[in-house]
Amino acid sequence: MIIGGGFGGLTAARRFKSAPVDVTLVDRTNHHLFQPLLYQVATATLSPTDIMVPIRWGLRRQRNAEVILGEATAVDVNRHVVVVDHGRTELPYDAVIIATGARHSYFGRPGWEVLAPGLKSIEDALDVRNRFLLAFEEAERTDDPAERRAYQTFIVIGGGPTGVELAGMLPEVAKPMRRDYRRIDTRDTRVVLLEGGPRILPSFPESLSAHAKRDLEKLGVEVRTNARVTDVEPDGVRVGGERIDARTVFWAAGNAASKLAKTLGVPLDEAGRVIVTPDLSIPGHPDVFVVGDLARVSRDNDTTVPWVAQGAIQEGRVAADNVLARLAGRPTRLFAYFNKGDLATIGRHRAIADFGFVQVTGFLAWTLWLFIHILYLVGFRNRISVLVQWAYAYFTYQRGMRLITNYARQWEGTVAVGGKYLSPDALEAMGKPALAKVAAGSG
Amino acid sequence: MIIGGGFGGLTAARRFKSAPVDVTLVDRTNHHLFQPLLYQVATATLSPTDIMVPIRWGLRRQRNAEVILGEATAVDVNRHVVVVDHGRTELPYDAVIIATGARHSYFGRPGWEVLAPGLKSIEDALDVRNRFLLAFEEAERTDDPAERRAYQTFIVIGGGPTGVELAGMLPEVAKPMRRDYRRIDTRDTRVVLLEGGPRILPSFPESLSAHAKRDLEKLGVEVRTNARVTDVEPDGVRVGGERIDARTVFWAAGNAASKLAKTLGVPLDEAGRVIVTPDLSIPGHPDVFVVGDLARVSRDNDTTVPWVAQGAIQEGRVAADNVLARLAGRPTRLFAYFNKGDLATIGRHRAIADFGFVQVTGFLAWTLWLFIHILYLVGFRNRISVLVQWAYAYFTYQRGMRLITNYARQWEGTVAVGGKYLSPDALEAMGKPALAKVAAGSG
Numbered sequence: 001m002i003i004g005g006g007f008g009g010l011t012a013a014r015r016f017k018s019a020p021v022d023v024t025l026v027d028r029t030n031h032h033l034f035q036p037l038l039y040q041v042a043t044a045t046l047s048p049t050d051i052m053v054p055i056r057w058g059l060r061r062q063r064n065a066e067v068i069l070g071e072a073t074a075v076d077v078n079r080h081v082v083v084v085d086h087g088r089t090e091l092p093y094d095a096v097i098i099a100t101g102a103r104h105s106y107f108g109r110p111g112w113e114v115l116a117p118g119l120k121s122i123e124d125a126l127d128v129r130n131r132f133l134l135a136f137e138e139a140e141r142t143d144d145p146a147e148r149r150a151y152q153t154f155i156v157i158g159g160g161p162t163g164v165e166l167a168g169m170l171p172e173v174a175k176p177m178r179r180d181y182r183r184i185d186t187r188d189t190r191v192v193l194l195e196g197g198p199r200i201l202p203s204f205p206e207s208l209s210a211h212a213k214r215d216l217e218k219l220g221v222e223v224r225t226n227a228r229v230t231d232v233e234p235d236g237v238r239v240g241g242e243r244i245d246a247r248t249v250f251w252a253a254g255n256a257a258s259k260l261a262k263t264l265g266v267p268l269d270e271a272g273r274v275i276v277t278p279d280l281s282i283p284g285h286p287d288v289f290v291v292g293d294l295a296r297v298s299r300d301n302d303t304t305v306p307w308v309a310q311g312a313i314q315e316g317r318v319a320a321d322n323v324l325a326r327l328a329g330r331p332t333r334l335f336a337y338f339n340k341g342d343l344a345t346i347g348r349h350r351a352i353a354d355f356g357f358v359q360v361t362g363f364l365a366w367t368l369w370l371f372i373h374i375l376y377l378v379g380f381r382n383r384i385s386v387l388v389q390w391a392y393a394y395f396t397y398q399r400g401m402r403l404i405t406n407y408a409r410q411w412e413g414t415v416a417v418g419g420k421y422l423s424p425d426a427l428e429a430m431g432k433p434a435l436a437k438v439a440a441g442s443g
Numbered sequence: 444m445i446i447g448g449g450f451g452g453l454t455a456a457r458r459f460k461s462a463p464v465d466v467t468l469v470d471r472t473n474h475h476l477f478q479p480l481l482y483q484v485a486t487a488t489l490s491p492t493d494i495m496v497p498i499r500w501g502l503r504r505q506r507n508a509e510v511i512l513g514e515a516t517a518v519d520v521n522r523h524v525v526v527v528d529h530g531r532t533e534l535p536y537d538a539v540i541i542a543t544g545a546r547h548s549y550f551g552r553p554g555w556e557v558l559a560p561g562l563k564s565i566e567d568a569l570d571v572r573n574r575f576l577l578a579f580e581e582a583e584r585t586d587d588p589a590e591r592r593a594y595q596t597f598i599v600i601g602g603g604p605t606g607v608e609l610a611g612m613l614p615e616v617a618k619p620m621r622r623d624y625r626r627i628d629t630r631d632t633r634v635v636l637l638e639g640g641p642r643i644l645p646s647f648p649e650s651l652s653a654h655a656k657r658d659l660e661k662l663g664v665e666v667r668t669n670a671r672v673t674d675v676e677p678d679g680v681r682v683g684g685e686r687i688d689a690r691t692v693f694w695a696a697g698n699a700a701s702k703l704a705k706t707l708g709v710p711l712d713e714a715g716r717v718i719v720t721p722d723l724s725i726p727g728h729p730d731v732f733v734v735g736d737l738a739r740v741s742r743d744n745d746t747t748v749p750w751v752a753q754g755a756i757q758e759g760r761v762a763a764d765n766v767l768a769r770l771a772g773r774p775t776r777l778f779a780y781f782n783k784g785d786l787a788t789i790g791r792h793r794a795i796a797d798f799g800f801v802q803v804t805g806f807l808a809w810t811l812w813l814f815i816h817i818l819y820l821v822g823f824r825n826r827i828s829v830l831v832q833w834a835y836a837y838f839t840y841q842r843g844m845r846l847i848t849n850y851a852r853q854w855e856g857t858v859a860v861g862g863k864y865l866s867p868d869a870l871e872a873m874g875k876p877a878l879a880k881v882a883a884g885s886g
Contacts, residue, residue: 030580047492056623066625069580089584137473137512141532180499182509 001082001093003072003260005032005055007309008099008292011316017062019324024091026084028071030054031122036309036373038119039162042128042250043169052122072100074263077285095287095323098260098274099316102293102307105256105271112232116251119162128250132170135248136177139184146245152189153246155237157229158253159195160203161344164212166250167193168347171220191220192244194227194237196253201344201352203306208352211361215346229253255307257294264288269296279332280319286326291315297335305337314338343369444525444536446515446703448475448498450752451542451735454759460505462767467534469527471514473497474565479752479816481562482605485571485693486612495565515543517706520728538730538766541703541717542759545736545750548699548714555675559694562605571693575613578691579620582627589688595632596689598680600672601696602638603646604787607655609693610636611790614663634663635687637670637680639696644787644795646749651795654804658789672696698750700737707731712739722775723762729769734758740778748780757781786812 002009005027016023031052040046059065068091074083075098081090104118117127132154139151156167174189193200193216199209200216200223213223224239231238236245257272266282267275273296276282280289280297292312297305305311315335322332341355343365351365360368445452448470459466477494484491502508511534517526518541524533547561560570575597582594599610617632636643636659642652643659643666656666667682674681679688700715709725710718716739719725723732723740735755740748748754758778765775784798786808794808803811 030576047490049490054623060622063625066583067623068584069577070584133473134512140509141511141513179503180497180510182506 001026001091001096002099003027003075003082003096004099004101004292004294005029005058005067006035006099006101006292006312008101008312008316008319009097010055010058011313012097012099012291012320013059013065014062015317015320016064016324019064021064021324021327023062023065024068025055025059025065026068026070026072026082026091027055028069029121030056030069032058033122035120038122038125039165039169041122041125042119042132042166043173044129044133045169045173048122048126072098072260075260075288077264077282077288080287093287095289095326097289097291097316097319097323098264098294099290099292099312100258100260100294102255102257102271102273104251105254106251107254109232112251115232115234116157116249118251119166128166131248131250132173136174136181136184136186138247140181148184149190150235150245151247152184152186153192153244153248154189155192155194155244155246155249157194157232157237157249157251159193159197159200159223159225160252161201163193163195163250163252164200164216165345166252167191167221167223168216168219168345168350172348189220190222192222192224192246194229194239195223195225196228198225200225204342204344204352204354205359208354208359208361212344212346212352215350215352215362219347255293261290261294264290278334279322280315280335281322281332286332287323289319289322291319297337299337305335306339306342308342310340311337343372345369444469444534444539445542446470446518446525446539447542447544447735447737448472448501448510449478449542449544449735449755451544451755451759451762452540453498453501454756455540455542455734455763456502456508457505458760458763459507459767462507464507464767464770466505466508467511468498468502468508469511469513469515469525469534470498471512472564473499473512475501476565478563481565481568482608482612484565484568485562485575485609486616487572487576488612488616491565491569515541515703518703518731520707520725520731523730536730538732538769540732540734540759540762540766541707541737542733542735542755543701543703543737545698545700545714545716547694548697549694550697552675555694558675558677559600559692561694562609571609574691574693575616579617579624579627579629581690583624591627592633593678593688594690595627595629596635596687596691597632598635598637598687598689598692600637600675600680600692600694602636602640602643602666602668603695604644606636606638606693606695607643607659608788609695610634610664611659611662611788611793615790632663633665635665635667635689637672637682638666638668639671641668643668647785647787647795647797648802651797651802651804655787655789655795658793658795658805662790698736704733704737707733721777722765723758723778724765724775729775730766732762732765734762740780742780748778749782749785751785753783754780786815788812 002013002023002025005025009025010032013023013025032055034051037046037051041048041051056067059067070084072082072084073086081092082096083090103120106112117124119125119128135151139148142148154170156163170191171189174186178186201209201212216223227239229237229239232249235247236243237249255271261268261272261274264274264282269275274282274290274294275296276290280291282288282290292315293307299305314337318333318335325332341353343351343353345351345366349366350362351369353360353365353368445456445466445468448468452468453475456466456468474495475498480489480494483489484494499510502510513527515525515527516529524535525539526533546563549555560567562568562571578594582591585591597613599606613634614632617629621629644652644655659666670682672680672682675692678690679686680692698714704711704715704717707717707725712718717725717733717737718739719733723734725731725733735758736750742748757780761776761778768775784796786794786796788794788809792809793805794812796803796808796811
């Protein structure tokens with residue numbers, strides 16, 4: 001059993017390719033997502049289909065693997081079953097690899113989630129894209145200069161790689177849209193990046209952080225460090241005593257591990273991650289492995305393996321090997337992380353890269369970034385022709401991507417009934433007055 | 444003022460290009476949709492971005508045109524204003540062209556809408572795509588043969604062009620997916636096309652209808668004529684005394700004009716369309732024009748202009764000319780429809796075409812269809828390179844399209860709050876217990 005079709009889960013599944021085992025992969029979505037490029041979907045640069053493959057398709061040639069669409073809601077380590085969809089199905093296992101990753105964490109302020117969406121899933125990215133594009137529509141429509149200014153202000157909370165990549169893209173995507181509007185100048189777009197700590201990209205060396213900050217500022221992004229957000233409101237963000245007016249806020253500040261971790265009954269770290277043993281299994285249950293963003297894996301001294309794609313991929317591989325070792329009665333392998341280097345892009349043509357022995361910045365680093373992502377994407381979608389499409393989309397600022405879907409989502413209170421989002425009117429017509437009342441905001 | 448950015452509205456807006464007028468186009472979406480290919484998005488063959496352009500982008504070079512994102516909720520023909528978003532904005536006009544089209548009509552059974560989505564917008568197409576793909580997931584997951592059969596049965600209600608095109612694509616798209624599944628054979632997919640009248644494609648000559656029926660049957664589609672649907676249920680459809688078990692039902696049976704028509708205070712036909720005068724204005728208000736699916740335009744004798752893209756385009760052009768004629772004090776032109784021919788595809792490699800003087804079927808007609816759509820698409824998205832992408836996607840059955848988004852939509856009762864769909868848990872956490880109760884189904 002493998003739970004989760006991200007980098008960790010899918011790598012593990014593929015590792016079993018010629019092994020004499022039956023693999024079942026459970027995921028609550030039907031697609032594997034190339035998460036490092038999610039911010040490009042969010043900024044209307046790539047299309048969702050450019051960065052995903054159906055998990056089934058990824059495993060179509062692997063006859064010993066089957067895929068189940070469903071949400072694993074608990075793992076019963078004593079009965080050796082995975083509970084899917086709150087008990088609708090129970091799947092027994094001989095060994096299980098759990099790779100369900102993390103979601104955002106709003107520091108105990110769940111109300112902020114509605115105001116400041118994060119960036120983990122395709123749906124998140126489309127939500128961010130909608131809000132980004134709608135802000136310009138609203139700015140064009142209003143006659144009030146202060147309101148217009150607030151609509152043209154975007155705040156990104158969190159100065160890690162996701163926050164930096166998102167903030168860097170926003171002004172670059174806004175600029176070429178200027179011909180589309182008549183009343184606003186999209187070059188006036190104000191982007192503010194708020195980081196609570198003393199510097200952005202804290203996982204990188206200090207000199208690279210400083211370089212990234214300068215690059216962002218060249219693009220017109222205001223970078224504020226030591227800026228702890230004290231409140232998020234529908235029309236602004238409070239940082240201590242100060243208030244920044246902005247109608248659009250994005251969240252890239254905190255992660256919390258998937259809730260599935262809690263059902264294992266083992267110690268978790270403060271972000272809810274499972275503290276695994278050196279062979280990636282959990283204490284007391286050598287048949288249960290945890291990998292990827294859900295796992296806290298110790299490295300030398302008191303550092304941990306970072307929660308990035310390459311970590312998940314390496315862990316997935318070792319966990320799969322250890323499952324096979326256990327079945328064969330061989331001793332398991334201890335996990336050792338090999339850091340291939342860290343990269344973060346800034347805007348469309350700059351990046352920073354840290355390979356330990358050498359640090360690269362600017363256009364050269366960006367070229368490296370492109371090269372590495374192209375390598376991965378080709379492996380990922382398996383055809384050179386897709387790469388051509390992608391390059392085309394990337395270099396032409398393809399306007400087709402500027403699609404606002406589910407516009408109705410912007411209105412408070414439409415209610416999902418049988419897979420459709422219905423307005424109060426429609427609910428009333430269907431003879432569901434109670435729901436209609438709620439949808440209309442009076443319930 | 445132009446209301447609606449479909450074929451009629453956008454054509455009219457462009458017609459004003461070098462005219463000494465200010466054009467404002469209002470649409471509730473930000474995109475113009477190439478509706479004739481919507482069924483290909485619904486069957487996971489094309490991506491939404493392949494068949495749409497942002498309306499702004501389409502008018503970016505036309506300096507006298509501005510675009511407003513908003514829903515026109517009424518036209519006050521006496522005060523000469525368009526009311527947007529229930530009064531949030533009022534836009535005065537000297538002349539207005541209304542082109543807001545039609546939605547589905549469920550013959551006074553609004554409850555059916557939830558069970559059998561139609562195909563008019565991008566959101567509709569994604570809903571159909573989700574249901575289509577999810578049905579296979581559910582079939583793979585169940586162990587009950589009858590349930591599996593019901594999940595592999597798709598019913599299309601309505602034998603017009605949309606119903607025929609959708610029904611013809613389903614088996615063709617299902618077949619190449621067979622390697623993705625382990626327990627089901629996607630070639631066993633059963634598609635039933637139900638038409639209430641005596642033949643499918645009633646707008647075509649009888650011989651072509653018969654040909655289309657044979658072509659559909661060759662693809663494995665069961666075509667039933669004189670089959671009036673008496674009830675749609677979550678797990679089947681009733682046709683008189685008979686019941687067909689099916690978990691997935693699509694609607695292509697009836698249209699009703701946009702509600703905006705009712706606010707004009709002029710006579711409407713039985714589908715709610717505005718009965719326009721020969722110059723496309725409405726009786727008593729020569730400054731109000733109606734075009735496209737919203738207009739009932741008389742042709743010779745007692746036939747009407749059909750509600751297809753070419754009708755809307757021709758009407759949009761004439762309405763724009765008549766606005767200019769009125770402003771210049773010249774007499775208006777009477778509308779005359781020129782039928783360039785009717786086409787409908789059947790599956791991936793067949794079509795029927797009627798050009799009046801000649802009728803074409805099979806692969807030849809399909810080639811014609813392809814040629815004509817390519818011509819339009821190129822004009823529409825303006826780049827040959829897009830055509831290459833499209834052809835690539837079409838001929839390779841691109842699996843990237845098989846994306847199920849908003850999976851949570853499948854669960855009853857998630858509630859939209861501030862643009863996010865939230866589960867009962869999340870609502871409870873946010874201190875909205877009343878909404879949580881509704882979402883959980885007990886409200």
